[in-house]
Amino acid sequence: MTTATTSTPNVTGKPAGGNLRFYGVWLIGVIALIVLPMIFSSGGSLTSFSLIGIAIVFALSYNILLGQTGLLSFGHAVHYGLGGFAACHMMNAVTSHGWPVPLPFIPLFGGIGGLVFAMIIGWVMTKRAGTVFAMISLGIGELVASSSLILRSVFGGESGVTTDRTALPKMFGWTFGPQLQVYYLIAFWLVLSAMAMYALTRTPLGRISNAVRDNPERVQFIGYDPHVVRYLAFCFAGFFAGIAGGLAAINFEIANSAYLGAIQSGLVLFSTFIGGTAYFFGPILGAILVTYLQLGLTSVTSVWQLYFGIIFIGIVMFSPGGIAGLVMMHRPLVRAGTLWTVIPSYLVAIVPTAALAFGVILTIETIARYSGGDAINLFGIGFKPKSPVTWISAAVLVVGGAFAARVTWRRIADAWDRAATVARDRGYLA
Amino acid sequence: MTAAIEVRAVEKRFGNVDIIRDLNLSVAQGERHAIIGPNGAGKSTTFNLISGHIKPTSGEVRLNGDLISGLRPFEINRRGLSRSFQVTNVFARMTVWENVRCAVLWATGHRYAFWKNVDSLPEVRERTARILDDIHLTHRGDVPAGLLTYAEQRELEIGITIASGATVVMLDEPTAGMSHAETERAVSLIRRLTEGKTLVIVEHDMSVVFGLADRISVLVYGHIIASGTPEEIRRDPKVKEAYLGEEAH
Numbered sequence: 001m002t003t004a005t006t007s008t009p010n011v012t013g014k015p016a017g018g019n020l021r022f023y024g025v026w027l028i029g030v031i032a033l034i035v036l037p038m039i040f041s042s043g044g045s046l047t048s049f050s051l052i053g054i055a056i057v058f059a060l061s062y063n064i065l066l067g068q069t070g071l072l073s074f075g076h077a078v079h080y081g082l083g084g085f086a087a088c089h090m091m092n093a094v095t096s097h098g099w100p101v102p103l104p105f106i107p108l109f110g111g112i113g114g115l116v117f118a119m120i121i122g123w124v125m126t127k128r129a130g131t132v133f134a135m136i137s138l139g140i141g142e143l144v145a146s147s148s149l150i151l152r153s154v155f156g157g158e159s160g161v162t163t164d165r166t167a168l169p170k171m172f173g174w175t176f177g178p179q180l181q182v183y184y185l186i187a188f189w190l191v192l193s194a195m196a197m198y199a200l201t202r203t204p205l206g207r208i209s210n211a212v213r214d215n216p217e218r219v220q221f222i223g224y225d226p227h228v229v230r231y232l233a234f235c236f237a238g239f240f241a242g243i244a245g246g247l248a249a250i251n252f253e254i255a256n257s258a259y260l261g262a263i264q265s266g267l268v269l270f271s272t273f274i275g276g277t278a279y280f281f282g283p284i285l286g287a288i289l290v291t292y293l294q295l296g297l298t299s300v301t302s303v304w305q306l307y308f309g310i311i312f313i314g315i316v317m318f319s320p321g322g323i324a325g326l327v328m329m330h331r332p333l334v335r336a337g338t339l340w341t342v343i344p345s346y347l348v349a350i351v352p353t354a355a356l357a358f359g360v361i362l363t364i365e366t367i368a369r370y371s372g373g374d375a376i377n378l379f380g381i382g383f384k385p386k387s388p389v390t391w392i393s394a395a396v397l398v399v400g401g402a403f404a405a406r407v408t409w410r411r412i413a414d415a416w417d418r419a420a421t422v423a424r425d426r427g428y429l430a
Numbered sequence: 431m432t433a434a435i436e437v438r439a440v441e442k443r444f445g446n447v448d449i450i451r452d453l454n455l456s457v458a459q460g461e462r463h464a465i466i467g468p469n470g471a472g473k474s475t476t477f478n479l480i481s482g483h484i485k486p487t488s489g490e491v492r493l494n495g496d497l498i499s500g501l502r503p504f505e506i507n508r509r510g511l512s513r514s515f516q517v518t519n520v521f522a523r524m525t526v527w528e529n530v531r532c533a534v535l536w537a538t539g540h541r542y543a544f545w546k547n548v549d550s551l552p553e554v555r556e557r558t559a560r561i562l563d564d565i566h567l568t569h570r571g572d573v574p575a576g577l578l579t580y581a582e583q584r585e586l587e588i589g590i591t592i593a594s595g596a597t598v599v600m601l602d603e604p605t606a607g608m609s610h611a612e613t614e615r616a617v618s619l620i621r622r623l624t625e626g627k628t629l630v631i632v633e634h635d636m637s638v639v640f641g642l643a644d645r646i647s648v649l650v651y652g653h654i655i656a657s658g659t660p661e662e663i664r665r666d667p668k669v670k671e672a673y674l675g676e677e678a679h
Contacts, residue, residue: 203544204542204546205542207548210523211524211532215519218519220502220504221503222535223504224536225504232542
């Protein structure tokens with residue numbers, strides 16, 4: 001038992017003024033979404049923001065499985081893709097039958113598409129968690145992705161199903177032709193879905209999902225069937241993934257087999273894990289970063305997947321809690337007022353760590369471009385891939401950077417230990 | 431009055447090995463019943479058979495007169511039987527408060543609800559607060575259960591077990607690994623929290639057993655060789671021979 005508990009924790013988990021701060025965070029998020037396109041109004045950034053918004057909804061839906069219920073799925077894109085197809089078919093049906101359904105309601109049909117498939121397939125899939133679930137999800141993912149190429153009447157074969165978002169009935173006079181209007185549509189659904197998914201974590205089902213994640217055996221002895229809990233979580237995840245798919249269908253005006261495939265499933269796993277599964281906002285950070293990198297890196301380097309792989313491995317090995325975990329690690333230090341003791345060691349570590357990263361990038365680019373012989377331009381410095389000078393610089397940066405970085409990282413660890421000890425003494429860290 | 435737990439002619443075989451042979455056990459309403467026996471006698475298996483963790487090969491188990499053998503653990507739990515585990519079995523990443531609250535949710539009728547805010551259910555909050563108070567962990571409410579000390583985790587284990595308000599409580603070695611002082615604390619906790627309930631307890635510490643139990647059953651090689659008051663058990667020559675390690679004269 002700790003003897004020096006100076007703070008009196010509030011057992012309901014609601015600190016005083018917590019409500020105000022809670023609504024404040026959401027309000028800031030909404031305002032940021034409204035203001036963003038006014039600051040960055042180019043076509044390219046609007047497209048990026050739209051894709052990021054879709055990715056956030058998708059990653060949050062994935063975290064209902066991974067972070068909240070402890071289910072590792074390799075086939076989550078199935079619900080995303082089927083949501084996309086459902087939305088496309090619905091849009092075409094609305095257009096051809098002249099139904100009075102405006103575009104903003106279409107993502108809901110995407111969600112229903114994802115939900116219905118989850119309800120059908122989920123009961124068998126969620127019978128077991130762990131490896132069994134992961135393997136079945138992989139199998140279902142491949143099954144549906146290959147079916148999409150075979151069942152041409154539903155999935156349109158290789159070319160997919162196309163649609164025209166502007167042909168639907170207008171709402172508030174918006175045609176949804178311009179990307180800006182599509183962005184606001186996506187932002188609206190992003191806020192709605194994120195709030196709903198956050199609310200879900202605060203319900204009895206949400207909390208029991210956490211319990212199932214931690215200890216499915218014990219859950220049975222407090223009256224719950226872990227199978228039912230997993231199934232319900234799976235259905236919710238499918239529904240929100242379907243909404244994300246529906247938004248993608250609106251954005252691209254097409255749904256095809258790429259929506260359903262293993263790459264898409266891998267990408268959402270990736271975003272969620274990099275962002276951090278233990279906190280609600282983790283997948284949001286992950287989706288922003290991964291989508292941004294994906295869009296940014298593809299234009300800079302041909303081997304962008306390699307960098308993704310390195311980032312992923314780095315996170316798994318050094319920060320299993322993801323970016324959110326790294327950020328939240330500092331909370332007790334901030335509360336205890338000892339964060340400033342760690343900052344200098346971070347600043348010292350930046351230089352060798354950046355040198356190491358620079359060296360790794362130079363090495364990768366040299367290997368990637370050696371046969372082509374194109375010049376490498378790294379942050380304004382030119383390198384020739386066939387020149388020994390480049391090889392030596394890369395080697396020096398990698399070896400020297402790694403050596404120096406190790407020393408500075410150790411100093412961070414020491415500074416951390418001291419700061420954490422103080423925080424513990426002051427009762428901010430268990 | 432029907433017995434709280436009635437085990438009749440239960441057998442459990444794993445492959446060719448008889449773990450439990452012709453097990454008969456009757457626990458009256460409101461009784462504190464201890465099951466003792468040497469290591470490997472099948473005490474935990476008996477617990478698992480009654481609580482639905484494993485199914486008997488043959489025979490029947492009744493809870494308040496209703497047949498429960500063959501039901502799944504959560505179905506048995508919903509009928510008012512709750513159990514703890516020999517190895518600590520809590521929700522490690524969730525806070526102490528969340529641990530107890532999860533155990534309260536089914537019994538307060540909230541089931542799989544996904545349309546209610548779990549923080550604004552007054553009866554859940556009150557009951558959780560009361561149980562935390564009972565197990566003296568109120569001040570540790572927002573600590574993740576995995577970070578508690580061993581003794582605290584054992585207390586939380588008991589808290590989760592009684593949280594549903596079950597009328598039949600089964601505790602599997604609740605004081606295992608505890609110091610003398612911690613054991614005394616745990617025993618008084620158990621005595622207080624199971625007031626008016628039926629208690630079945632597996633325990634190695636004989637001072638705990640003889641201090642707590644109204645009746646004792648002695649399990650040896652999957653068979654109950656004697657059942658009676660502590661005084662009867664103490665005098666029983668079969669028990670002396672088989673369990674207390676003394677020669678019967």
